Amino acid sequence: MKPRSALLQSHDISKSFGSFIANDKINFNILEGEIHGLLGENGAGKSTFVKMVYGLLEPSMGEFFWNGNPIKIPGPQEARNFGIGMVFQHFSLFPTLTVIENIQLALSETQPLPELRKTIIEKSQEFGIFVDPDTYIRDLSVGEQQRVEILRCLLQNPKLLIMDEPTSVLTPQESQQLFKILKILAKTGCSVLFISHKLKEVKEITQRATILRRGQVVDTVISSEVSTGQLAKMMVGNDPQNVRKKIEHKSTKILVKISGLCRPANTPFSTPLLDINLDVKAGEIVGIAGIAGNGQSELMEVLTGEWRSKDSIDVLDVLGVDIRDYSPHRRRQMGIGFMPEERNGHSAVMNMTLTENTLLTNHNNPEIQKNSIIENNNLENLTSNIIHDYDVRTPIQNPLASSLSGGNLQKFVVGRELIKKPRVFFVAQPTWGVDIGATKFIRNAIIELANEGCGIIVISQDLEELFELADSVSVLFRGKLSERKPVKELNSQKIGLLMGGEDVSFISRGI
Amino acid sequence: MFYLTLRKETPFIFRVSVPIASILLTILFGIFIFSVLGYDPGKALYHFFISPLSRIDRIADLFVKACPLMIVGTGLVLCFRANIWNIGAEGQLIMGAVFAGGLALSLPDTLNIWLLPAMAVLSFIGGGLWAFLPAVLKVRLRTNEILVSLMLTYVASLFLDWLVRGPWRSPTSFGFPLTNYYPDVGLISKIDFPGIGTIGQLHWGVFIALLVCLLFWFMMQKTVFGFQVKLVGDSDKAFRYSGFNESKTTMMLFIISGGLAGLAGMIEVSANMGQLQPNISFGYGFTAIIVAFLARLNPAAVILAGLLIALIEMGGDSAQIALAIPKVVTGVFKGILLFFLLAGETLTKYQINFKYSKRRVPYD
Incomplete structure (x- = not known):
């Protein structure tokens, strides 16, 4: 094999958002005609990186080299001019137009239809992409739509095609067809940057792969020379060595009992939940692992009461009460605390002040509200207690939520729930996008709560987090919950494989 | 091109100079327009701004004119804050007047002083019912509340027309489309200041209007209800997380705003007309939309916004009568005034950037 030259080289590319470093000195290169994998968990910094390559974000530091020459990519148009094409995870096609019309719309110069x-x-x-130019997009399957997107990129004769999680929406058969297309592409000399968190695929389709973890390059490997196990380990990191401060609870008191939970998908983008069974004892932390989009937010909505149904759930008992049709409000009154994944506009309202955000989950508290009139002094006291106890650093007295850094706002939101000493606590992604200091703080607070006898469910994509917090872990994959295993019997490699859908024993056959 | 970005802090000099500049520009443009069209700009501006404020009874009339605008505007503030678009306040106002009028007309000889409060309650129910229709259709069938509430306005208006020409027409009206007069206990009297007597047309309804504005201002500031209104407008996810019920809140806000519009209709008739007629509102339900936005969706500021709109309305009338300026010209001038006012307001809050940013991330 003759040595190939680097098409795109990333030299010390870094990107930070405020104090959060999304990409930290990314160095690797993509060779001509190479299918290069970019592997990492959600939040590892893959999307941030490709957005910089495609000109959607500006690097804070570092440089890109294109055929050895330093380049700046100020926007997508310039990226396309260099010969960089990108197929997004979510397609941008008009369903009511035909394939050819959609392609015509995207071209910078209009071409007559026959031509x-x-x-x-x-x-x-040439590339084996078979689509009828005159069918309507709405009549195409997801895989076919993706082919239209690829075709659209190819008309601009790209030298580098970026595919962002292309298989996340495809069936296994469709994935195989996609791989064929990509291989033909590579043969013609076009490089492909293939972004994924699925180990098997990366091993199957790519020649080399670069693994990202927490914004840093772990390594660039030759895909055929590593096992999926080794990839998994690189992707999720070593098993943490931390000494757990958690008390081993011997309680047998079941606080949460869920069985026969089936939630139909109510939009094309949501995942149905398939027969979920789970129980949580006092003092126990149950971890739910899994890649985003496998039913986590749907499950969380069931736990909080934002989605309720008596028909779809056989049992949802908390503290011995059937709460299937209890509103979030009533659940809170029972001593259930919960915190969804998204801070921005869900667990916190960005353009409201911290006191107003305190009111968000305390408006039924008789200390805070008498006859619907807000007791401002008590509310302010509670807010400053949260700020003090949970070490929230605020720029001014009672700032807007939007003026806090992600970590500080997360500490505030966690504190707001924990200060009430809930008896049961449901939390999703407690340390998502949060700096290391705040992460430690929040995890310790959760462990402390469990030590006081609270039953906790932690839904997280961060395996380190689950190893630190949970007593036992299940994996949520395509709406199904895997068998629960004590955390001692697991290592990150095993869970990593489960998260990537490696274990076929619980893959639902319906999908 | 240019785009607006929120100022972190408005410099003091801006906060003083921008309002002054908008007033000066309004006057400058006014002078320009009036002189081009051949009217004496000095006199025209006098009639617009000075004349309505030149005598105590005229100021009182300003409040009378602003009264329905304040009440309806307050209700709309609640809706708009919550991102609910009730455009049919005009119809709700008419239905409120119809419900109250029905009671008053069915008890022609009553001396019971509870008639007026009962009419107020009925008008609230009437307006609330008319707002309930678009609300329930929105919540249950996901119809567009803008269309439904707007269309119901015409239904209400024609319904009133039919009533006063048909079943409710007074036998003594010589064929005019008018109902009988309400009994005296169904009328709102003018405020009789001890030692001074009445001032202009100032009636107790104005007092109610001010009370309504202040009451809802207090509710927005200090109660969980106010928080709920702000929250539902801000973020529906956080709203559900908080445990409130979205459908219930939507319906409640619709009914409150409709009820307030109905109350305004009843006050308008009982204070100024004493009987139902085909036209009982002069577009108050629509003008109140401007009032609500001019007040930046703050119920207390609705008082000032209502007075300002009343001032330009009365000033326009006065200029038409005194100088024979056509209605369209006064209309243009009113538009200019609002334009500079709102532009000035916007510029104190936002700054203009002329550099176009390409880096808008289309997906995240």
């Missing part, structure tokens, strides 16, 4: 049809047919034969 364009000829080009499309030529290209699709």
Whole structure:
């Protein structure tokens, strides 16, 4: 094999958002005609990186080299001019227009339809992408729509095609067809940057892969020379060595009992929950692992009461009470605390002050409200207690939530729930996008709560977090919950494989 | 191109100079327009701004004119704060007047002083019912509340027309579309200041209007209800997380705003007309939309916004009568005034950037 030159080289590319470093000195290169994998968990910094390559974000530091020359990519148009094409995770096609019309719309220079049809047919034969130019997008399957997107990129003769999580929406068969197309592409000399968190695929399709973890490059490997196990370990990190401060609870008192929870998908983008069974004892922390989009937010909505149904759930008992049709408000009154994943506009309202955000989950508290009139002094006291006890650093007295850093706002939101000493606590992504200091603080607070006898469910994509917090872990994959295993019997490699859908024993056959 | 970005802090000099500049520009443009069209700009501006404020009884009339605008505007503030678009306040106002009028007309000889409070309650129910229709359709069938509430306005208006021409027409009206007069206990009297007597047309309804504005201002500031209104407008996810019920809140706000519009209709008739007629509102339900936004969706500021709109309305009338300036010209001038006012307000809050940013992340 003759040595190939680097098409795109990333030199010390870094990106920070405020104090949060999303990409920290990314160094690797993509060779000509190479399918290069970019592997990492959610939040590892993959998307941030490709957005910089495609000109959607500006690097805070570092440089890109294109064929050895330093380049700046100020926007997507310039990226396309260099020969960089990108297929997004979510397609941008008009369902009511035909394939050829959609392609025509995206071209920078208008081409008459007959001529364009000829080009499309030529290209699709060249690369084995078979789509009828005259069908309507709405009549195409997701895989076919993706092919239209790829075709659209190919008409601009790209030298580098970025595919962002292309298989996340495909069936296994469709994935195989996609891989064929990508291999033909590579043979013609076009490089592909293939972004994924699925180990098997990366091993199957890529020649080399760069693994990202927490914004840093772990390594660039030759895919055929590593096992999926080794990849998993690189992706999620070593098993943490931390000494757990958690008390081993011997309680047998069941605080939460869920069985036969089936939630139908109510939009094309949501995941149905399939027969979920779970129970939590006092003092126990149950971890739920899994890649985002496998039913986590749907499950959380069931736990908080934002989605309620008596028909779809057989049992949802908390503290011995059937709470299936209890509103979030009533659940809170029972001593259930909960905190969804998203800070921005869900667990906190950005353009409201911290006192107003305190009111968000305390408006039924008789200390805070008498006859619907807000007791401002008590509310302010509670807010400053949260700020003090949970070490929230505020720029001014009672600032807007939006003026706090992610970590500080998260500490505030966690504190707001924990200060009430809930008897049961449901939390999703407690330390998502939070700096290391705040992460430690929040995890310790959760452990302390469990030590006081609270039953806790932690939904998280961060395996380190689950190892630190949980007594036992299940994996949520395509709406199904895997068998629960004590955390001692697990290591990150095993869970990593489960998260990537490696274990077929619980993959639902319905999908 | 240019775009607006929120100022972190408005410099003091801006807060003083921008309002002054908008007033000066309004006057400058006014002078320009009036002189181009051949009217004496000095006199025209006098009639617009000075004349309505030149005598105590005229100031009192300003409050009378602003009264329905304040009440309806307050209700709309609640809705708009919650991102609910009730555009049919005009119809709700009419239905309130119809409900109250029905009671008053069915008891022509009563001397019971509870008639007026009962009419107030009925008007609230009437307006509330008319707002309940678009609300329930929105919540249950996901119809567009803007369309439904707007269309119901015409239904209400034609319904009133039919009533006063048909079943409710007074036998003594010589064929005019008018109902009988309400009994005296169904009328709102003018405020009789001890030692001074009445001032202009100032009636007790104005007092109610001010009370309504202040009451709802207090509710927005100090109660969980106010928090709920702000929250539902801000973020529906956080709203559900908080444990409130979205459908219930939507319906409640619709009914409150409709009820307030109905109350305004009843006050308008009982204080100024004493009987139902085909036209009982002069677009108050629509003008109140401007009032609500001019007040920046703050119920206390609705008082000032209502007075300001009343001032330009009365000033326009006065200029038309005294100088024979056509209605369209006074209309243009009113538009200019609002334009500079709102532009000035916007510029104190936002700053203009002329550099176009390409880096808008389309997906995240």
